[in-house]
Amino acid sequence: MRYAIVTETWPPEINGVALTVESLAHGLRARGHAIDLVRPRQPHDGDEVDDTLLVRGFPLPRYPGLRFGAPALRTLANHWRAQRPDAVYIATEGPLGWAARRAARALNVPVATGLHTRFDHYMRDYGFGFLEPIAMQWMRRFHNAGDATLVATRELQDDLTRRRFANPMRLARAVDGVLFHPSKRDTRLRESWGAGDGTLVAIHVGRIAAEKNLTLALAAFRALQRVRPEARMVFVGEGPLRASLAAANPDIVFAGLQRGEDLARHFASGDLFLFPSRSETFGNVTLEAMASGVPTIAFDYGAAREHLCNGEHGMRVHDGDAAAFVTAAMHLAADDVLLRRMRTNARAAIEHLHPDQVAAEFDALLQWLARRRNPHAQLA
Incomplete structure (x- = not known):
């Protein structure tokens, strides 16, 4: 045809x-x-x-x-x-x-x-x-x-x-489960972020713009720092808010646009994916994070509602509840055992897609x- x-x-x-x-x-x-x-x-x-x-x-x-x-x-x-x-x-x-x-x-x-x-x-x-x-x-x-x-x-x-x-x-x-895979985790890339083996890295992948609700991602990261003071935050992407966010947050890593294998390495090298957007029809990055074995915190709609089991692959938060989003980040940051279990479960959940x-x-x-x-x- x-x-x-x-x-x-x-x-x-x-x-x-x-x-x-x-x-x-x-x-x-x-x-x-x-x-x-x-x-x-x-x-x-x-x-x-x-x-x-x-x-x-x-x-x-x-x-x-x-x-x-x-x-x-x-x-x-x-x-x-x-x-x-x-x-x-x-x-x-x-x-x-x-x-x-x-x-x-x-x-x-x-x-x-x-x-x-x-x-x-x-x-x-x-x-x-x-x-x-x-x-x-x-x-x-x-x-x-x-x-x-x-x-x-x-x-x-x-x-x-x-x-x-x-x-x-x-x-x-x-989701391309061959490209996005936990095996792409890169120790040298994490070191370039100032993250050692035991350092928690929170990551966000997407356009750095108003519709992505990034002030909440930052608020969640600052809160989890109270649990893990050594934690690092990495933003992957470009957009009109990058310059102002970088100026206000000099300790945050802004990695710019990444494609293909480089994007897969960035995903897999994170430990917690913060996705506070409320404007997606789906949110492909949720599946890419799960395929990479990265537990995800997202609002309860789109890809998260369709594929992310709350408490198994990350945390689904009631839509619009910013306080609950922050609390979820602090909860997961404090529990390495739970994060490791979620890492395995998240990968397994997308194998059929x-x-x-x-x-x-x-x-x-x-x-x-x-x-x-x-x-x-x-x-x-």
């Missing part, structure tokens, strides 16, 4: 959407399908990229290095008339995504959309809470014009159903949409 995947972010850009979509595309190709990727042109791109339609991109405010795609409606329509896809997956709700949805509908091609980002929550995090209802209405309008809205958790599927989204469907997320299985489920869903739209077509 031929599938089209439309996304406004793609590696080497580092974010959960880009990496998830790349994994899905690779999985479908490995299953023998042709993939027609549509995305904005990136600075490193040449004139042509294999199996990819490049459109003009524009800088995304507040997100240096990321771009949104131009609404290339005519280009998409002409491209898909020449090579008609059996189904289209639209991963992002930007101008390119809206144009792709219109082009697919005009050609009677089934469309699945992915809801990866809670833009309504972002309104609150950036001080525009009064715009939350408008953002939700905009999201609902976009996704309801497709044939299915793919989400990563049952919790979000149920929430969208209550909010009158027409056909939310769960597609589990995978293999990318091949998720690709097979994604393939089956797209084929179902194609057959429903055109039941008499011969689909490979």
Whole structure:
């Protein structure tokens, strides 16, 4: 079959959407399908990229290095008339995504959309809470014009159903358990952080920005220092708050963006993953921490609710309870035996989340949409 995947972010850009979509595309190709990727042109791109339609991109405010795609409606329509896809997956709700949805509908091609980002929550995090209802209405309008809205958790599927989204469907997320593994723990890297064998290292991986609720991560670390005065804190990532947080916290390690094996070493070299974000639709980093054998403290939603067993793989905290988040950090910091047990349990809990299985489920869903739209077509 031929599938089209439309996304406004793609590696080497580092974010959960880009990496998830790349994994899905690779999985479908490995299953023998042709993939027609549509995305904005990136600075490193040449004139042509294999199996990819490049459109003009524009800088995304507040997100240096990321771009949104131009609404290339005519280009998409002409491209898909020449090579008609059996189904289209639209991963992002930007101008390119809206144009792709219109082009697919005009050609009677089934469309699945992915809801990866809670833009309504972002309104609150950036001080525009009064715009939350408008953002939700905009999201609902976009996704309801497709044939299915793919989400990563049952919790979000149920929430969208209550909010009158027409056909939310769960597609589990995978984690690369070969890349993210406890064996990647690196003594020399820990030493560069000022951490010896017995030093507790708290780590956060993600964008250093307001929506990640990093003041709570810092508060939890300062509290656990009262239990473990020698403890270290490492932030992996970049973002607009890095400079101000680094200036205010000169003892914190800011490791910058890490990719691939380097990211895996950073994860596995931590002892406790602090993830206080309340704006994720999922939170891939939760699975990556668990795969790396790092106990995690997170709020009770998204990946944590779906996969993290409270008291076994880390601590799930009632959503929004900052005091409980801090208390959980202090509790785990004081119990090395519990941390070691959680390290083993966390790794074991994600063994079944293999990318091949998720690709097979994604393939089956797209084929179902194609057959429903055109039941008499011969689909490979």
